[in-house]
Amino acid sequence: MKKLINHPDYVVQEMIEGMALAHPQIIRKLNDTNILVRTDLNNAKVALVSGGGSGHEPAHGGFVGTGMLDAAVAGEVFTSPTPDQILEAIKAVDRGKGVLLIIKNYSGDVMNFEMAMELAEAEGILVEKVVVDDDVAVKNSTYTVGRRGIAGTIFVHKIAGALAEQGASLDEVKQIADRVILQTKSMGMALSSCIIPAVGKPGFELPEDEMEMGMGIHGEPGIERKKVVSADEVASVLVSHLQKEMPLAANDRVAVMVNGLGATPMMELYIVSRKVSQLLQESKIQVHRTFVGEYMTSLEMAGCSVTFLKLDNVLAELLDQPAQTIAW
Amino acid sequence: MKKLINHPDYVVQEMIEGMALAHPQIIRKLNDTNILVRTDLNNAKVALVSGGGSGHEPAHGGFVGTGMLDAAVAGEVFTSPTPDQILEAIKAVDRGKGVLLIIKNYSGDVMNFEMAMELAEAEGILVEKVVVDDDVAVKNSTYTVGRRGIAGTIFVHKIAGALAEQGASLDEVKQIADRVILQTKSMGMALSSCIIPAVGKPGFELPEDEMEMGMGIHGEPGIERKKVVSADEVASVLVSHLQKEMPLAANDRVAVMVNGLGATPMMELYIVSRKVSQLLQESKIQVHRTFVGEYMTSLEMAGCSVTFLKLDNVLAELLDQPAQTIAW
Amino acid sequence: MIQVEHVVKWIQLTHQKIVATKDKLTELDQAIGDGDHGINLARGLDAAIQNLSPDESKEDLGEVFQKIGMALIAKVGGASGALYGSAFVHMAKVCKGKKLISLAELAQVIEAGAMGIKARGRAEVGDKTMLDIWQPLADYLNEHIEKVSWEKVQQFLFEQMEKTKELVAKKGRAAFLESRSIGHLDPGAVSSTYLFIALCETLDRGE
Amino acid sequence: MIQVEHVVKWIQLTHQKIVATKDKLTELDQAIGDGDHGINLARGLDAAIQNLSPDESKEDLGEVFQKIGMALIAKVGGASGALYGSAFVHMAKVCKGKKLISLAELAQVIEAGAMGIKARGRAEVGDKTMLDIWQPLADYLNEHIEKVSWEKVQQFLFEQMEKTKELVAKKGRAAFLESRSIGHLDPGAVSSTYLFIALCETLDRGE
Numbered sequence A, B: 001m002k003k004l005i006n007h008p009d010y011v012v013q014e015m016i017e018g019m020a021l022a023h024p025q026i027i028r029k030l031n032d033t034n035i036l037v038r039t040d041l042n043n044a045k046v047a048l049v050s051g052g053g054s055g056h057e058p059a060h061g062g063f064v065g066t067g068m069l070d071a072a073v074a075g076e077v078f079t080s081p082t083p084d085q086i087l088e089a090i091k092a093v094d095r096g097k098g099v100l101l102i103i104k105n106y107s108g109d110v111m112n113f114e115m116a117m118e119l120a121e122a123e124g125i126l127v128e129k130v131v132v133d134d135d136v137a138v139k140n141s142t143y144t145v146g147r148r149g150i151a152g153t154i155f156v157h158k159i160a161g162a163l164a165e166q167g168a169s170l171d172e173v174k175q176i177a178d179r180v181i182l183q184t185k186s187m188g189m190a191l192s193s194c195i196i197p198a199v200g201k202p203g204f205e206l207p208e209d210e211m212e213m214g215m216g217i218h219g220e221p222g223i224e225r226k227k228v229v230s231a232d233e234v235a236s237v238l239v240s241h242l243q244k245e246m247p248l249a250a251n252d253r254v255a256v257m258v259n260g261l262g263a264t265p266m267m268e269l270y271i272v273s274r275k276v277s278q279l280l281q282e283s284k285i286q287v288h289r290t291f292v293g294e295y296m297t298s299l300e301m302a303g304c305s306v307t308f309l310k311l312d313n314v315l316a317e318l319l320d321q322p323a324q325t326i327a328w
Numbered sequence C, D: 001m002i003q004v005e006h007v008v009k010w011i012q013l014t015h016q017k018i019v020a021t022k023d024k025l026t027e028l029d030q031a032i033g034d035g036d037h038g039i040n041l042a043r044g045l046d047a048a049i050q051n052l053s054p055d056e057s058k059e060d061l062g063e064v065f066q067k068i069g070m071a072l073i074a075k076v077g078g079a080s081g082a083l084y085g086s087a088f089v090h091m092a093k094v095c096k097g098k099k100l101i102s103l104a105e106l107a108q109v110i111e112a113g114a115m116g117i118k119a120r121g122r123a124e125v126g127d128k129t130m131l132d133i134w135q136p137l138a139d140y141l142n143e144h145i146e147k148v149s150w151e152k153v154q155q156f157l158f159e160q161m162e163k164t165k166e167l168v169a170k171k172g173r174a175a176f177l178e179s180r181s182i183g184h185l186d187p188g189a190v191s192s193t194y195l196f197i198a199l200c201e202t203l204d205r206g207e
């Protein structure tokens, strides 16, 4: 394991310190925590808090700032943050208009955020939550935990953040977040796994000629292991999975995200996004905007995910609002 | 070699197509070339053209747009583009106020851009050039070719681009670019090498416990191979090399870039940037802004570079001007 | 009878076991989860034992369980932090004010822990989670309240643990794998097994 | 006498040799450069031979060299594209309008190519570049104008090529390595050696 770190036990703390030191205009770190909050907390508005395990940078600290999140709580690598930390974040950014928690759908995240929510409510803070479950690689079943939350979460941050910035109520912000969640589907694939610093070995091993379709962003195994195919085929498979779950018709409008998982060169992301663009063009689907880059990573995993967000005028307008964050 | 590509021979073309398809608001591709030009060419102003071998994305196409470059010419992977392509870019963006070529200091780039410059001048176009040589890992000697151009190039794009946008003359834009070059120093290190798609094997092999200091961004060997040390030590070594070449005193003002080479997780970049911030703080050097992320990569190389740009009021003000590009 | 010093020893012994088997837990979690279970628990238990006052005899069982629960909630993170934490907090409630509990009461305490896990995780027995250790153990102790052989309990625990191998995960990260979760032990069930093996060993040495 | 068909054969043969040794050139370039030399040349020479009209007898040597030079400039890229291209364009200039040249004139043509490289690359002999093949070869041919043994020329070329091993690179990417460039052949010198070996073989078969 080769990593530019000092000690596996301090990676999260030092990263958060590094982020706060690098961008004092945008964020600051709450003392003795791994919480980043935006510097401009003057505006009385609904506050947005998200977070989760670390290792997905720039998510979520990179999306804290005007027009997006008010705070991001970072847990240990791939480990949900604890309720006390989440509670502190809630208290730090609540300005009396209520707080929306944006949670990715993992048991750990859901439980810890719910516990924090209970604690905050006990202190008289108005709190709501939404749970993002955009990963279509996982079957949707009411009997189990449902789907995972992956890169589509960033669209929720952006759109809910824009509406909150405009002064909407907690209910309205929660509603729009839920609408985005409903219209957002993602799926990923990996060429290689990633290494949790404290573990020191990869989550799974992939032979030199194989790839993993639909793996999770924590190195969880995927739905299928296949021989490596071309970028065009990868794009086609991912798009067809998304289309199956959220059929898009001619003239439908979407935002597209081709998200790098950490080690994939931008060259490759654009080769994938080229095919995605072409497929959408062929189906006469209107692409409102395409985002290509690293938004929700998995440490040094090689691979990508594709996200479609089906837009209406309201969502499109909010998506286009400016935001001052590190990574949007 | 695992890559998300279709065929090694088409990676550059398909990437450029992908970029143009993804961001039609910002850039378009000139037919039958690998040239990206900005869409808003109305404003009569000095035009900025840069480029070089591919594999350094988002450089340079990611920096085309209002307030930065007017065109970027992409050569094959790690291979300077050819004079005919550069000439086409010059002709596409010249609006009668002259064109500045921003060249990284590699024999191939310098010669091909110079040839294009001669061809353009023969066609009556006013052309000037600047050559970026920020890499302090290489000794500065008038007997040889001098230093390489690496991540600091992006500061040249940004500041010269901002001045050009304000309507400055070709001379003025060239002068400020040269000033930025003089005040910009960078140095990098790698934990792993990268693979040119058409070659299929890494430029150098690094044992599991070694790193390469001062390697080039094309997989060129570095100045020293060492046992892997901590992120803090890496940051200290890089900073001390920069400080030796461009001593900074208390109250000097700098912009800092901690640039990922392709495969390094953002977590690690921020752990490095934390130490860089701390070192500058200790020396009471004012950090105007810190940029952490991927600006000038080397395909899937793991590692980073650190760049210091010494600022005065003029440079700081131009650096802060808005720019509409994919990657700034 | 079980008193505070037993609980302290129990958690110290658990800590030792988890630290010693961290890599194994990691591997189990890598197979059907994300690989952090061992690390998280080791870190959290370390905090829990640091937290226990050296003069624990002043405190009652409720206070001690509460302390352990809060330490786990604040330091483990992930699913198991919330769940183990909730378990101990629920255990604390039924021990409120008590300095001593009987074996029959112990069964109820563990039953309360299982309820905590169920309430927090919305899991049922058979979902391939740590609950598949907690609930059966509570039931077993309730049944054998008259005379317990701690060795037999250990054997029972290992049997329950092995049974998770054949289950399809319905809760937690492993649930995303659906039927591909079959054939793997549930990491949380394994760590819970160690937890209660440590309890058996503690009590075996003398209640 | 040397005429257009010799040049066409020469470049075709060079193309074959470069394609066959692409991996070797890549490895040499990886050692002290960036590893693209073989790929770039193979691509550029491919374009160059495509570009040569099938009915090349209508054209003079100047036109053919110019075509080759332009193809190399437009398709090789990097340092060697500019340099080989400049060499051939300079060679074209001294052949303008000629359908035939003598051996003595060939020496001057190669000399002109060397001047092209010098002018474009600002390199001197001894800088560990392709010039360390071109200039010595031009000198050698000038000296042996009376009677040339193509076999001896080949031997001479290989000797010159080997000599680049001991030089410190002063130009091109390898120059960044300074003294660490010692011990490695210069990739451009090696490809230039192949270029002229192909010339020797072409002319050996019959001027």
Ligand SMILES: Nc1ncnc2c1ncn2[C@@H]1O[C@H](COP(=O)(O)OP(=O)(O)O)[C@@H](O)[C@H]1O
Pocket: A078, A079, A080, A107, A108, A109, C029, C033, C034, C035, C036, C037, C040, C077, C078, C079, C080, C081, C083, C117, C120, C121, C122, C123, C128, C129, C130, C131, C171, C172, C173, C186, C187, C188, C189
């Ligand atoms: N909803 C749930 N109910 C009961 N137990 C659960 C639930 N979700 C997860 N678990 C338990 O937690 C264990 C995983 O813990 P851990 O790896 O620490 O958390 P995470 O999955 O957040 O990484 C699983 O093996 C399982 O026993």
Ligand SMILES: Nc1ncnc2c1ncn2[C@@H]1O[C@H](COP(=O)(O)OP(=O)(O)O)[C@@H](O)[C@H]1O
Pocket: B078, B079, B080, B107, B108, B109, D029, D033, D034, D035, D036, D037, D040, D077, D078, D079, D080, D081, D083, D117, D120, D121, D122, D123, D128, D129, D130, D131, D171, D172, D173, D186, D187, D188, D189
């Ligand atoms: N300034 C120069 N003058 C003469 N020859 C040069 C110069 N720079 C580079 N070369 C030659 O070019 C070769 C490298 O070519 P190539 O690998 O295609 O280009 P690049 O270095 O741009 O990748 C070197 O081995 C050397 O022979």
Ligand SMILES: [Mg+2]
Pocket: A053, A078, A079, A080, A108, C034, C036, C078, C079
């Ligand atoms: Mg986890």
Ligand SMILES: [Mg+2]
Pocket: B053, B078, B079, B080, B108, D034, D036, D078, D079
């Ligand atoms: Mg090159």
Ligand SMILES: [Mg+2]
Pocket: C029, C033, C034, C035, C036, C037, C078
């Ligand atoms: Mg886990």
Ligand SMILES: [Mg+2]
Pocket: D029, D033, D034, D035, D036, D037, D078
């Ligand atoms: Mg080269």
